[in-house]
Amino acid sequence: xxxxxxxxxxxxxxxxxxxxxxxxxxxxxxxxxxxxxxxxxxxxxxxxxxxxxxxxxxxxxxxxxxxxxxxxxxxxxxxxxxxxxxxxxxxxxxxxxxxxxxxxxxxxxxxxxxxxxxxxxxxxxxxxxxxxxxxxxxxxxxxxxxxxxxxxxxxxxxxxxxxxxxxxxxxxxxxxxxxxxxxxxxxxxxxxxxxxxxxxxxxxxxxxxxxxxxxxxxxxxxxxxxxxxxxxxxxxxxxxxxxxxxxxxxxxxxxxxxxxxxxxxxxx
Amino acid sequence: xxxxxxxxxxxxxxxxxxxxxxxxxxxxxxxxxxxxxxxxxxxxxxxxxxxxxxxxxxxxxxxxxxxxxxxxxxxxxxxxxxxxxxxxxxxxxxxxxxxxxxxxxxxxxxxxxxxxxxxxxxxxxxxxxxxxxxxxxxxxxxxxxxxxxxxxxxxxxxxxxxxxxxxxxxxxxxxxxxxxxxxxxxxxxxxxxxxxxxxxxxxxxxxxxxxxxxxxxxxxxxxxxxxxxxxxxxxxxxxxxxxxxxxxxxxxxxxxxxxxxxxxxxxxxxxxxxxxxxxxxxxxxxxxxxxxxxxxxxxxxxxxxxxxxxxxxxxxxxxxxxx
Numbered sequence: 171x172x173x174x175x176x177x178x179x180x181x182x183x184x185x186x187x188x189x190x191x192x193x194x195x196x197x198x199x200x201x202x203x204x205x206x207x208x209x210x211x212x213x214x215x216x217x218x219x220x221x222x223x224x225x226x227x228x229x230x231x232x233x234x235x236x237x238x239x240x241x242x243x244x245x246x247x248x249x250x251x252x253x254x255x256x257x258x259x260x261x262x263x264x265x266x267x268x269x270x271x272x273x274x275x276x277x278x279x280x281x282x283x284x285x286x287x288x289x290x291x292x293x294x295x296x297x298x299x300x301x302x303x304x305x306x307x308x309x310x311x312x313x314x315x316x317x318x319x320x321x322x323x324x325x326x327x328x329x330x331x332x333x334x335x336x337x338x339x340x341x342x343x344x345x346x347x348x349x350x351x352x353x354x355x356x357x358x359x360x361x362x363x364x365x366x367x368x369x370x371x372x373x374x375x376x377x378x379x380x381x382x383x384x385x386x387x388x389x390x391x392x393x394x395x396x397x398x399x400x401x402x403x404x405x406x407x408x409x410x411x412x413x414x415x416x417x418x419x420x421x422x423x424x425x426x427x428x429x430x431x432x433x434x435x436x437x438x
Numbered sequence: 439x440x441x442x443x444x445x446x447x448x449x450x451x452x453x454x455x456x457x458x459x460x461x462x463x464x465x466x467x468x469x470x471x472x473x474x475x476x477x478x479x480x481x482x483x484x485x486x487x488x489x490x491x492x493x494x495x496x497x498x499x500x501x502x503x504x505x506x507x508x509x510x511x512x513x514x515x516x517x518x519x520x521x522x523x524x525x526x527x528x529x530x531x532x533x534x535x536x537x538x539x540x541x542x543x544x545x546x547x548x549x550x551x552x553x554x555x556x557x558x559x560x561x562x563x564x565x566x567x568x569x570x571x572x573x574x575x576x577x578x579x580x581x582x583x584x585x586x587x588x589x590x591x592x593x594x595x596x597x598x599x600x601x602x603x604x605x606x607x608x609x610x611x612x613x614x615x616x617x618x619x620x621x622x623x624x625x626x627x628x629x630x631x632x633x634x635x636x637x638x639x640x641x642x643x644x645x646x647x648x649x650x651x652x653x654x655x656x657x658x659x660x661x662x663x664x665x666x667x668x669x670x671x672x673x674x675x676x677x678x679x680x681x682x683x684x685x686x687x688x689x690x691x692x693x694x695x696x697x698x699x700x701x702x703x704x705x706x707x708x709x710x711x712x713x714x715x716x717x718x719x720x721x722x723x724x725x726x727x728x729x730x731x732x733x734x735x736x737x738x739x740x741x742x743x744x745x746x747x748x749x750x751x752x753x754x755x756x757x758x759x760x761x
Contacts, residue, residue: 182550182551182554183551183555186543186550186551190540190541190542267536270501270502270503271501271529271530272526273524273527274526431505433503
């Protein structure tokens, strides 16, 4: 009972965060229009690549599959909430006190907020992306089992990314600003996660390494699961995701433990 | 003393690391230096001091956010830094410059969320919420997003939000900062009312003497991490300014009057404002002289404003304690 009511509190935070995200229509419209432009440019680029090279498949994907892969990875990437900068701001401005005065875990509270935020953003991005992909390349064949596999790897992809960003934010206890680190992190996710290019296109020597890094579990794994699902890929992705979550969560726990001892009364 | 706050020999110091080229030097900064005090349940205490005195550090140790370097604290029987989450159910806090309300949502949504976070019984939550809406006059803007509220409205909602779970101790860190005169008075009145009616212990830090005068029964002044004054508001005013203020209105222009220890602060044809150093001349002597000076229509004896008392305490402690 206690575990359920404890979990219910975090679910309610996620719910409130999701509602807050929808409350400001201006921002939603801005995000959608930005995503539309980005997707349109990349969809045209990939079309040119396929037409120019005259091949049927690139990295094992047909043109429609590649474009739908791009829709999914873009939708995930662009749904990322500003976790690192929020944690950074908590530390720098002393807003941490507002969180710590509550009977909640600091990381748990942020995770709930981030998930509520992200689910809404991702859903909107996916709807916009789907509409664009339908217009430009038409549908691809989807199966219920494929969708289930895609949905199975999505939550851990979000949690992994959250933990990575949270770790960056915690560095504010030691650094003047974490914005540089956050920029490096997001670009690393973009590059090694396979946002624009599926990992199969990367040099063969790099591929084994890229597959086991947690970044591929955040973007490439859900993207591939959506366009070309397979059980071996699902098993491999889940193993890497679980290992990544355990590793990142351990690092967050350790860094937070050390950081809280460095905490002093910021901002009076 | 399970119902209140007990602080014993509380110390907090920070290591400050400085790099000069490749050489590292570490110095110790003492923020709180041996504070001891008891606050009985239901008391309203103003915890004041100049910037950097150690107020916020103490408040953060009392709420379990910071670990002390040494010493003990008991808040409602809990050791805050060890039992932070348990204690959080019984305390509330308002940090004047940091909002706890969701910016894009109406305050009611934050109230609803807080009821889940504190696991409040539904009926109890609704009852408390309705009382707060009525007492804090939140009804007209309960459905308005927080971003569209005035600062006064937002601060009323902030304080109400921190009272939803009926905390036994409420920490208010500069709750009236930035508010206009009317909004300040309203908020002070509401805090006082809650303290009186609900018996909530209030821990107030503020640079505004009016907050202290209207809300607190007791003043604790800290400077350089140490308690330099701990007394009730009236006693502090008396002790630190052995002075009274006399406002006198006459029916006709009075004759000039000169007494040792009496300074004329303002003078018109029919009104005087005098500052009396009671250590030199007692008030009754001055009053008799005033009655002799002309036909008095009205006379009022007042304490000097608390701002002057606080300014004097700060300047005295600055002289006493080397920085």
